[in-house]
Amino acid sequence: MQREELEHRAAIHAHLRGALAIPAGLLFGLAALGNEQVGPFRHDWVFLAGLAVLGGAYALIARAYRRHYGRVSPSGGEQLRSVVALVLAVALVYGGSLLLRSRAGFSLDLPVNPIAVTFAIVMLASYAIGRVLRPHHAAVYGMLLAAGALPVWHGEDPSNVALMLCGAAIIACGVLDHIAFTRAFPAPAVDG
Amino acid sequence: MAELDRLVHEPGRLAILTVLSSVADADFLFLQRATGLTKGNLSSHLSKLEDAGLVRIDKRFVRKKPQTTLTITDAGRERTARHWEQLEALREQAQAVSASQASQSARRSAASSRVRPA
Numbered sequence: 001m002q003r004e005e006l007e008h009r010a011a012i013h014a015h016l017r018g019a020l021a022i023p024a025g026l027l028f029g030l031a032a033l034g035n036e037q038v039g040p041f042r043h044d045w046v047f048l049a050g051l052a053v054l055g056g057a058y059a060l061i062a063r064a065y066r067r068h069y070g071r072v073s074p075s076g077g078e079q080l081r082s083v084v085a086l087v088l089a090v091a092l093v094y095g096g097s098l099l100l101r102s103r104a105g106f107s108l109d110l111p112v113n114p115i116a117v118t119f120a121i122v123m124l125a126s127y128a129i130g131r132v133l134r135p136h137h138a139a140v141y142g143m144l145l146a147a148g149a150l151p152v153w154h155g156e157d158p159s160n161v162a163l164m165l166c167g168a169a170i171i172a173c174g175v176l177d178h179i180a181f182t183r184a185f186p187a188p189a190v191d192g
Numbered sequence: 193m194a195e196l197d198r199l200v201h202e203p204g205r206l207a208i209l210t211v212l213s214s215v216a217d218a219d220f221l222f223l224q225r226a227t228g229l230t231k232g233n234l235s236s237h238l239s240k241l242e243d244a245g246l247v248r249i250d251k252r253f254v255r256k257k258p259q260t261t262l263t264i265t266d267a268g269r270e271r272t273a274r275h276w277e278q279l280e281a282l283r284e285q286a287q288a289v290s291a292s293q294a295s296q297s298a299r300r301s302a303a304s305s306r307v308r309p310a
Contacts, residue, residue: 003276006207007214009226070222072215185225191232 008131009184013072014082015132016181019061021174023054028167030054032160069185078130085126092125093118101153115162116148120169136176144169199244200275204229205237209246209272212264220260238262246271 033039034047041047074082096118098104101111120141127133144165200206207227212218218226224234241247246268250261264272 003210006210006226009211010215010218013222013226068221069225070219072218072222075214075216078215186228188224189228189230191230 010072010074011078011131012181012184013069014074014078015127015130016177016184017062017065017069018174018177018179018181019065020058021170021177023057023061025167025170025174027051027054028163028170032163032167035160035163069181081129085129088129089122089126092122096121111151111154113148113153113158113162113165115159116144116165119162119166120145120148123169123173134176134180136180137173140169140173140176196278197271197275199240199246200271202237204233205241206272206275208234208237208241209264209268210276212247212262213269213272217261217263220262223262241268 030041030047030050033041093115097114099106099108100114100117101107101109102114123141124133124137124145127137147165148162200209204227207229208223211223211226220234223229224231227234229237238247238249242249246265248263248265250263252259252261
């Protein structure tokens with residue numbers, strides 16, 4: 001095994017536990033439905049119940065990963081990279097959305113979907129900073145970026161559509177990440 | 193050239209130390225998955241590394257379940273890095289010798305093709 005491959009195992013463990021992305025992606029969908037007040041989601045308690053279910057699912061999946069793949073504490077460098085990625089993410093999504101399309105005086109007011117655009121860029125950057133960027137990330141978030149950047153989003157605020165698209169992208173990448181993760185950590189050998 | 197570190201050089205132990213050098217700490221299961229070693233092999237290597245002061249093993253109970261946390265020591269980190277540097281230096285030497293031999297062989301065949309009678 002090469003040195004880089006071994007040193008990279010912790011980064012893969014930290015960033016490619018893709019099954020966790022499924023409840024996270026569904027949360028985006030839940031938020032969009034709650035905003036639109038569609039059907040039962042016009043009641044706040046339905047949203048809160050959905051949140052609790054997704055939170056429970058997330059915790060169970062995290063426990064399953066720990067049980068089958070172990071636990072690792074990231075190095076100081078890795079933690080710093082995560083903090084940098086998070087700060088950049090917040091700044092980019094918030095600032096970028098205001099710049100591209102908002103009621104702010106400095107807004108370019110472009111007919112694009114700012115949340116889809118900025119979210120796609122943030123996800124690609126965070127995978128790159130975590131040193132786990134894969135072709136499927138580029139493909140899925142590239143498509144999200146392209147869809148959001150098309151100048152077709154005239155009229156109403158497209159935020160809820162963006163949330164749905166982002167949720168779908170998160171889930172798609174999550175499934176592929178999990179496949180990559182299980183390949184990186186095959187079943188351990190057994191003593192003869 | 194300095195002798196290779198025999199304790200660190202063993203592939204299983206080198207893999208263990210290299211993985212641990214990239215994290216703050218890890219548990220036994222993660223290390224087993226990351227290195228592909230069997231439980232028995234991993235335990236045996238970890239004992240040797242702990243005895244040599246390259247790894248620290250912390251065993252405790254968390255919610256009545258045993259948890260083994262492994263951390264590389266400063267000495268372990270230093271010896272691992274030095275070992276990889278030695279391996280890299282050896283690789284570069286081997287590549288230089290191989291390139292030199294290939295070049296000499298090419299010159300010899302060019303020279304022999306010039307003196308061959310028509």
